[in-house]
Amino acid sequence: MNQTIRFDALQDVQAILPSPELPARAPGAAASPASSLGLLARAPGAFAPAMSPAASSLARPCHATATRMSWLGKLRQRRWLARTGPRLGSLVLTAASTLAAQTATPPTADTLILDKVVVTARREHRTSKGATNLPLSLKDTPQSISLIDQDALRDFATTGTNDALRLGTGLTVDAWETNRTSYSSRGFDIMLTQVDGLGMTNDWGLVVGQEDTTLFDRIELIRGANGLLTGVGNASGTINYVRKRPKNHDGGELVVRTGSHDLRRAALDYNQVLTASGSWAARVVVAHEDKDSYLRALQDRRTTLYGVVEGQIGSAGALTAGFTFTDSLQRSPMWGSLTLMRADGTQAAFDAAASPSQDWTRWALRSANAFIEYAHTLSPDWEAKLTYNHRTGDEAVKLFYAYSLTGTLNADHTGLLGWPYRSDSESRSDIVDASLTGHFHAFGRRHEVISGLSLSQQKTYSEFYSILSSPGAVLPAFPYAGDVYAEPVWGATSVGNDGDQKLVRFYAATRLALTDRLKAIAGLNTINLKRDGTSIYGGGVNLDNETTEKVSPYAGLTYDLTDNLLAYASTSDIFQAQDQRDLNGRFLAPMKGVNAEIGLKAEWLQRRLLTTVAVFDARQKGLATEAGFDPVAQQSYYEPKDVKSRGFEFEATGRVGAHTTLTAGFTRMELTGPDGNDIYEWIPRTIVNLRADTRLPGLPKLKLGTGLRWQSDIFKTGAVRQDSYLLVNSFAAYELTNAATVRLNVDNLSDEKYLRTVQFGAIYGAPRQFSLALDYKL
Known part of the structure; x- marks a missing residue:
């Protein structure tokens, strides 16, 4: 039989000790090997110092239970051991030595025979490859990184990535x-x-639709320049969605939810070990959501399917393959936002439900994503990985745009014209990435390195429909009903866009241990970017194998001031090809620049709480900036400008008590143009985030939490203004049984009325909303 020892402060690590013979412990006898392991876990530099009640119970006699560790657990054990270094190995070897010392005498009739001891552990701090592609802890990465984990996604009922x-x-x-x-x-x-570290740049940074968060284990937010990740990018950051993967045990969760605006949602997440040895496992996620909206006539439906299988190939290989399918439909969607400025310079105010859309409009999206990944452990220190990702998307829209030739409303809120539009489009992207990650020893120290080659291609194609008949363009006073403009008769189709983008990049990075406390990170990206195609917009400009080549370096330093305090600095080149066009329809030249960041990262409360303080400075030359609107092409045109961003960030995340978790963030920045004056006033200069949850001492089954977000005022010169505002979201969850939990969520608790953005018109945010969910563990 096996004895299972659990360390709740660690995650997804299992170490098998030999099968010694342990003398039975009499009451009052010396400490058992289990309690010795507990002391080791409290040693500086080992695992999380504080032990949970489950872990502290190791000092008491326990019953041996049959436990088998799957192959997936063994493989993950080997990978984690390689990343973590000697600390876990020291614990296991010391434990083995303790066991051996206690079993030096021959067994007697009173001896309890154990087949093996399985140590199951949880890491206190996750690692991320997001900022440098190296498997570094958040504390050791010379850049600002935030995580939104499954607990936060579940507790705050953020089922879509935008809300998350x-x-x-x-x-x-x-x-x-x-x-x-x-x-x-x-x-x-x-x-x-990105998804699992792979992705391509978005056109204009615009995201159409949103993913269901039930697909993801966590979301990583890397703030600052991302040139080391892709070879292209600006000084903003990178979003990396980390997919759920198979686990080592059977089970899952079913969540059903109802709420305001006729919300109906059901989501299933189930894991199944496929083989008796545990070498293969599969996971399936299914989610369906159907709801109305606070906006007039808007209906939103989304169905998501995800399946993934993972297992052993040979003695040192792991294969992962998965498929995702998403089908969504919006009825009466908005295309373009509200016109709020009147001709006399005053700002109109409408009900939050106001929408310019018409009842016949539709926005249908369908996407499929398949991926396969093979990782091979070449030695305890080296791993090779090959990943292929294929994604297709189809979009069919019938839309209605309400606009004003002057950009303003008349005093009686007339002056809007209507423009119907219909198109079909499709996209396809393929990414192949091959990498080699490992460690090497030089000058008596251990160093990390990664190198890789990535090939990606993205194709887009769209057709638009001509209009054979139209009921007229002039609209009545706003807000109007959803039937004031009948659907036109559509005619033949013409090519709207036909584009092809190819990116080849080589990347390499290394982390050098210069001293015990000083580490240096250096990396570079070399890219070859080709764009080819045509578009009806901007005067029908054609691209014929436009080629861009660039080498982007990255450098960072970290210094351990103490065991719990680290100082860091990093700098990176900025380079971004731009899809915006000037008044003559020509693409703007690539934007270039440099990003620098310095900061301090500290661990508090026995390494339960991590704080980050960062100061950043980014200079972008030739950044596309809106310069006007072309009434012929019906599209904005842009001009290049030099823009500087400087600011300060603070974040604290972790546990501040036995039952309380906290994430608090503060951002303050200034944005200036080439003349030194403020620019991009629609971006808030100050943002405060806070989310916290706790369990009450007298009611351990009740969990309460709240999330706050405050931002400073935003405006657009000569246009709409939104004053500073505070949003509060709260939840209460109660465990009915060990398997069932009921959860109540209230969003926008104070029923704040606000505009989400003012960059291109405006749209009101959602008023107070409720939802009630039942989570059931399978």
Whole structure:
């Protein structure tokens, strides 16, 4: 039989000790090997010093239970041991020595025979490859990184990625309308979103639709320049979605939810070990959501399917393959936002439900994503990995745009014209990434290194429909009903866009241990970017194999001032090809610049709480900035400007008590143009985030939590203004049984009325909303 010893402060690590013969412990006898392990866990530099009640019970006699560790657990054990260094090995070897010392005498009739001891552990701090591609802890990474984990996603009922990202420190989520969103950090649009570390830049940083968060184990937010990740990028940051993977045990969770605006949602997440040896396991995620909206006539439906299998190939290989399918439909979506400025310069105010859309409009999205990953452990110190990702997307839209030739409303709120639009589009992207990660020893020290080659291609194609008949363009006074403009008769299709983008990049990075306390990180990216295609917009400009080549260096230093305090500095080149066009329809030249960051990271409360203080300075030359609107092409045109972003960030995340977790963030920045004056006033200069949850001492089954987000005022010169505002979201969860939990969520607790963005018109945010969920563990 096996004895299982659990360390709740660690995660996903299992170490098997030999099968010694342990003398039975009599009451009052000397400490057992289990309690010796507990003392080792409290040693400086080992695991989390504080032990949970489950771990502290190791000092008491316990019953031996049959336990088998799956192959997946063994493989993850080997990988974690390679990353973590000698600390866990020292614990296991010391424990083995203790066991051997206690079993030096021959067994007697009173001896208790154990087949083996399995140590199951949880890491206190996660690692991330997000900022440098190296497997570093958050504390050891010379850049600001935030995590939004499954607990936060579940507790705050953030089922879509847009709502989830609003939990992130320093991040702004700008809803242009109901189905298109942009994200910004440190004053600039985030152009890069990744899944499991792979991705391509977004056109204009614009995201259409949103993913279901039940797909992901966590979301990583890397703030600052991302050139080391992709070779292209700006000074904003990177969003990395980390998919759920199979686990070592059977089980899952079913969540059903109902709420305001006829919300109906069900989500299933189930894991199954497929083989008796545990060498293969699979995980399936299914989610369906259907709801109305606070906006007039808007209906939103989304179905998501995800399946992934993982297992052993040979003695040192691991294969992971998965597939995701998403189908979503919006009825009566907004295309473009509200016109709020009147001709006399005053700002109109409408009900939050106001929408310019018409009842016949639709926005349908369908995507499929398949990936396969093979990792091979070449030695205890080296691993090779090959990943392929294929994604297709289809989009069919019938939309209605309400606009004013002057950009303003008349005093009686007339002056809007209507423009119907219909198009079909498709996209395809393929990414292949091969990397080699490992450690080497030089000058008596251990160093880390990664190198890799990535090939990616993205193709887009769209067709738009001509209009054979139209009921007229002039609209009645706003707000109007959803039937004032009938659907036109659509004619033949024409090519709207046909583009092809190819990116080849080589990357390498190393972390050198210069001394016990001083570490240096250096890396570079070399890219070859080709773009080819045509577009009806901007005067029908054609691209014929436009080629860009660039080498982007990255450098960082970390210094351990104490065991719990680290100072860091990093700098990176900035380079971003731009899709915006000037007044003559030509693409703007690539944006270039440099980003620098210095900071302090500290661990508190026995390493339960991590704080980060960062000062950043980013200079971007030739950044596309809106310069006007072309009435012929019906599109904004841009001009290059030199923009500087400087600021300060603070974040604290972790446990502040036995039952209380906290994440608090503060961002303050200034944005200036080439003349030294403020620019991009629609981006808030100050953002405060806070989310916390706790269990009451007298009611351990009740969990209460709240999330706050405050931002300073935003405006656009000569246009709309939104004063500073505070949003409060709260939840209460109660464990009915060991398997069932009921959860109540209230969003926008104070029923604040606010505009989500003012960059291109405006759209009101959601008023107070409720939802009630039942979580059931299977």
